[in-house]
Amino acid sequence: xxxxxxxxxxxxxxxxxxxxxxxxxxxxxxxxxxxxxxxxxxxxxxxxxxxxxxxxxxxxxxxxxxxxxxxxxxxxxxxxxxxxxxxxxxxxxxxxxxxxxxxxxxxxxxxxxxxxxxxxxxxxxxxxxxxxxxxxxxxxxxxxxxxxxxxxxxxxxxxxxxxxxxxxxxxxxxxxxxxxxxxxxxxxxxxxxxxxxxxxxxxxxxxxxxxxxxxxxxxxxxxxxxxxxxxxxxxxxxxxxxxxxxxxxxxxxxxxxxxxxxxxxxxxxxxxxxxxxxxxxxxxxxxxxxxxxxxxxxxxxxxxxxxxxxxxxxxxxxxxxxxxxxxxxxxxxxxxxxxxxxxxxxxxxxxxxxxxxxxxxxxxxxxxxxxxxxxxxxxxxxxxxxxxxxxxxxxxxxxxxxxxxxxxxxxxxxxxxxxxxxxxxxxxxxxxxxxxxxxxxxxxxxxxxxxxxxxxxxxxxxxxxxxxxxxxxxxxxxxxxxxxxxxxxxxxxxxxxxxxxxxx
Numbered sequence: 001x002x003x004x005x006x007x008x009x010x011x012x013x014x015x016x017x018x019x020x021x022x023x024x025x026x027x028x029x030x031x032x033x034x035x036x037x038x039x040x041x042x043x044x045x046x047x048x049x050x051x052x053x054x055x056x057x058x059x060x061x062x063x064x065x066x067x068x069x070x071x072x073x074x075x076x077x078x079x080x081x082x083x084x085x086x087x088x089x090x091x092x093x094x095x096x097x098x099x100x101x102x103x104x105x106x107x108x109x110x111x112x113x114x115x116x117x118x119x120x121x122x123x124x125x126x127x128x129x130x131x132x133x134x135x136x137x138x139x140x141x142x143x144x145x146x147x148x149x150x151x152x153x154x155x156x157x158x159x160x161x162x163x164x165x166x167x168x169x170x171x172x173x174x175x176x177x178x179x180x181x182x183x184x185x186x187x188x189x190x191x192x193x194x195x196x197x198x199x200x201x202x203x204x205x206x207x208x209x210x211x212x213x214x215x216x217x218x219x220x221x222x223x224x225x226x227x228x229x230x231x232x233x234x235x236x237x238x239x240x241x242x243x244x245x246x247x248x249x250x251x252x253x254x255x256x257x258x259x260x261x262x263x264x265x266x267x268x269x270x271x272x273x274x275x276x277x278x279x280x281x282x283x284x285x286x287x288x289x290x291x292x293x294x295x296x297x298x299x300x301x302x303x304x305x306x307x308x309x310x311x312x313x314x315x316x317x318x319x320x321x322x323x324x325x326x327x328x329x330x331x332x333x334x335x336x337x338x339x340x341x342x343x344x345x346x347x348x349x350x351x352x353x354x355x356x357x358x359x360x361x362x363x364x365x366x367x368x369x370x371x372x373x374x375x376x377x378x379x380x381x382x383x384x385x386x387x388x389x390x391x392x393x394x395x396x397x398x399x400x401x402x403x404x405x406x407x408x409x410x411x412x413x414x415x416x417x418x419x420x421x422x423x424x425x426x427x428x429x430x431x432x433x434x435x436x437x438x439x440x441x442x443x444x445x446x447x448x449x450x451x452x453x454x455x456x457x458x459x460x461x462x463x464x465x466x467x468x469x470x471x472x473x474x475x476x477x478x479x480x481x482x483x484x485x486x487x488x489x490x491x492x493x494x495x496x497x498x499x500x501x502x503x504x
Contacts, residue, residue, distance in 0.1 A: 002037040004183050006046055006207060007190040009053035010200025014040035025180045025209070030096030030326040031316040033364035039183050042208040047175075047215035050204040054146040054173035055221055057201030062143050062171040064199075066120040073169055076196035077113045080106070083192065087157055087185055092317040094182035095156060096326040096366070097280045099318055109161030111449040112467050116165035122472050123170065135484045141476040143171030144223040144247070148216045150237065152229045153179035153328055154283045154388075160186065162453065163226045164203060166471040173202045177216060181328055183207050217241045224474065226466065227251065228285065230386065231412070231458050238461035249474055250461040251285070251454055253386040254414035258288045258443055259403045259429065262296040264419040268441075270304035272419070273392070276443035278312055278370045281327050282336075282390040286415050286437075286444045290376075290383060291394045292403045298396045302351060302374050305392065309352040309370040315360030326366040327389060333366040336389030340371055343382040343393075348373040354390060378406065386412070400425055408434045414455035417443050436460065 004027065005014025027037040042050075061069075080087070088102035095102070115122075127138040149163040156178060164174045178186040186205045193203045206212055216222060217240045224247035227237045234252030241248045258276070260269050276288035293301050317325035327333040337355060344350050354371035361367060368390060376383050376393040383393055397403050407416050417439035418429040426440045436455035439445030447453055447468070454465025464470045 001035070004037050004039040004187060004207065006040060006042060006050070007187055007203075007205040008046070008050045009056075009204070010194055012187065013046075013049075023211075025207075027094055027181065027183065028329065029093055030328055031318070031365045032362045033330065033366065036093065037184065039180055039207045041180065042177075042206040042212040042215070044211070044215040046206050046208075047212055047219060050175045050206050051146055051219055051221040053201035053204055054175055057199055058143075058145055058173045061168075061173060061199060061202050064171070066123070069169060069171070070117060070120060072197045073113065073117045073119070073165065076165075076193055076198070077110065077117055079192040079196055080110055080113060080189075083188070084110070087188060089318070090185045090188060091156055091182065092325070094184055095153065096317050096328060097283075098322050098325050099320065101280050102317070105155055105158040108446070108449075109158040112161050113165045115449040115467065116169040119166075119169035119472075122469065123476070131482075134486070135482060137480065137482045140479050140481065141170070141472070142479060144475060144477055145172060146175065146222050147172045147224040147226070147475060148175040148177065148222050149226045150177045150213055150216065150229070151179060151227075152285075153181040154280065154285070155228075156182045156185045157189070159228050160189070162228075162466045162471070166467060167475040168198070168202060170472060170475045172475055173204075175204045175206060175216065175222065177206055177208065177212055180207055180209060213237075214240075217246075218244055220244075222246060224248070225250075226474070228466075229253075234461050235458075247474065248462045249454075249464050249466060251466065252459050252461060253412060254285045254287075254455065254459055255290055255383070255386060255410050255412040256286060256288050256415045256417070257290045257292055257407045257410070258417045258419065259292045259294065259400075259407065260297045260301055261294050261400065261418070261420040261422065261425060263421050264297060265421070266297070266300045266304050269419040270301060270308055272441070272443040274305055274308040274312070274370075277392040278309070278324050278390045281324055281368070283328060283388055284444070286446050287388075288417065288443050289387060289392060291392065292406055293394055293396050294400055294403050295398055298394070302372070302394055305372055305394070306351050309372050309392070310357065312370050313360060314357075314367055314369045316362075316365070319360065322360065324370065324390065326361070327368060328366070330366050332389070333368050336387055336391060337368055339382050339385070339387050339389075339391055343373050343376070343380065343391075346380040346382065347375070348377075348380060348382060348393070349375045378409065400428075404429065404432050408432075411458045412455070413457040414459040415439065415445050417441075417445060436465065
């Protein structure tokens with residue numbers, strides 16, 4: 001059985017001698033249900049070793065010139081670019097998403113690396129000459145030290161790449177704890193960093209479960225923690241790490257809404273919403289899971305969505321004919337399927353039942369076809385809960401104002417979209433809706449790398465989003481320097497009053 005080990009101080013490490021204290025997890029191929037590998041779960045000792053390696057590397061890496069750092073980043077960017085297909089196939093084999101979707105994930109991660117390649121520009125400080133006579137003030141950005149990322153199973157390449165390229169470019173050293181469900185891509189990324197010339201210890205990977213997470217959160221050598229995952233865990237990460245004195249950015253769950261106005265193009269909206277709801281089997285934090293149909297938009301939209309849900313081909317992710325692959329685990333598939341029972345019991349109309357219809361793959365795989373509910377109300381569990389699967393709920397309201405009120409009443413505020421040909425309505429929605437990311441005729445408004453990604457309310461714990469300028473801000477500390485170079489003076493010029501800029 002293939003063993004997936006940790007990456008510490010520039011080399012793969014794991015498999016403690018004789019299996020003493022060895023704790024491993026299984027990695028499955030969701031398309032077949034077969035165990036494809038075992039992954040070594042870190043104890044606090046492995047986390048300590050990774051942090052120690054990062055601390056040892058930090059002094060040298062932070063003093064490395066921006067020119068040298070940029071050279072390494074460009075080399076890493078080129079290696080990721082040339083290995084995109086290999087990374088995509090690793091994602092598909094362990095996550096289950098289609099190859100097309102996996103390729104898109106790698107490409108979006110590559111965008112952030114390219115942003116980080118411009119680090120000399122984004123690390124520029126400010127300078128003000130003669131703020132007082134012969135006194136200059138300027139600001140500088142400096143790295144924090146050792147920082148960590150705890151990342152989810154649904155984007156094993158992209159989400160870590162939202163974090164570590166910027167952190168490393170800013171002069172920090174990084175400890176990554178990827179999901180134990182699909183960990184292989186992180187080790188390949190570590191090898192590509194080594195090939196790019198990154199010094200040992202600057203980038204480290206430890207696998208594991210809550211034991212490893214808690215060791216990271218409590219470790220005094222880690223200055224900051226980034227996290228993406230469910231809201232309950234995000235809240236736990238934020239409270240625990242902040243109590244330990246760390247900076248924290250913890251992105252939580254979502255219930256992303258798409259508001260469809262009567263003037264919208266029904267076919268266009270249905271195509272976009274079905275893609276956003278069922279892509280990656282609904283296992284995206286930016287998936288559309290709730291549609292708010294306004295007035296006359298409801299009936300034709302539900303009919304169009306039902307057609308698309310029934311026609312979507314479900315099968316192995318490595319089959320180019322598949323539109324949607326399996327879910328990540330059997331337990332998660334069963335949990336999502338349970339919401340179909342719950343929704344019917346609550347009174348919603350199950351227009352399309354994902355438990356029915358053909359599967360073009362192994363019946364041992366973790367498949368569930370797209371499902372569609374109509375007549376959903378905000379009190380129902382299928383609306384309140386983050387299902388994280390291919391289940392789309394349609395709610396109906398009479399007016400635009402009712403739609404905005406419904407969206408804003410949700411405790412989640414990751415993303416929201418509107419479909420309309422009315423520019424005034426779109427502008428009003430953009431202004432009034434309470435969400436971190438807004439789409440106008442765009443169902444998944446995930447920003448490009450040089451803008452920030454993040455939500456509000458229970459979708460974000462902490463003050464900063466990820467990547468873009470927010471990422472640079474999170475991974476650096478700012479110093480304001482006030483400097484004067486005096487000429488030699490005769491006698492004493494001692495002044496006890498508080499200085500002001502108006503003084504000579």
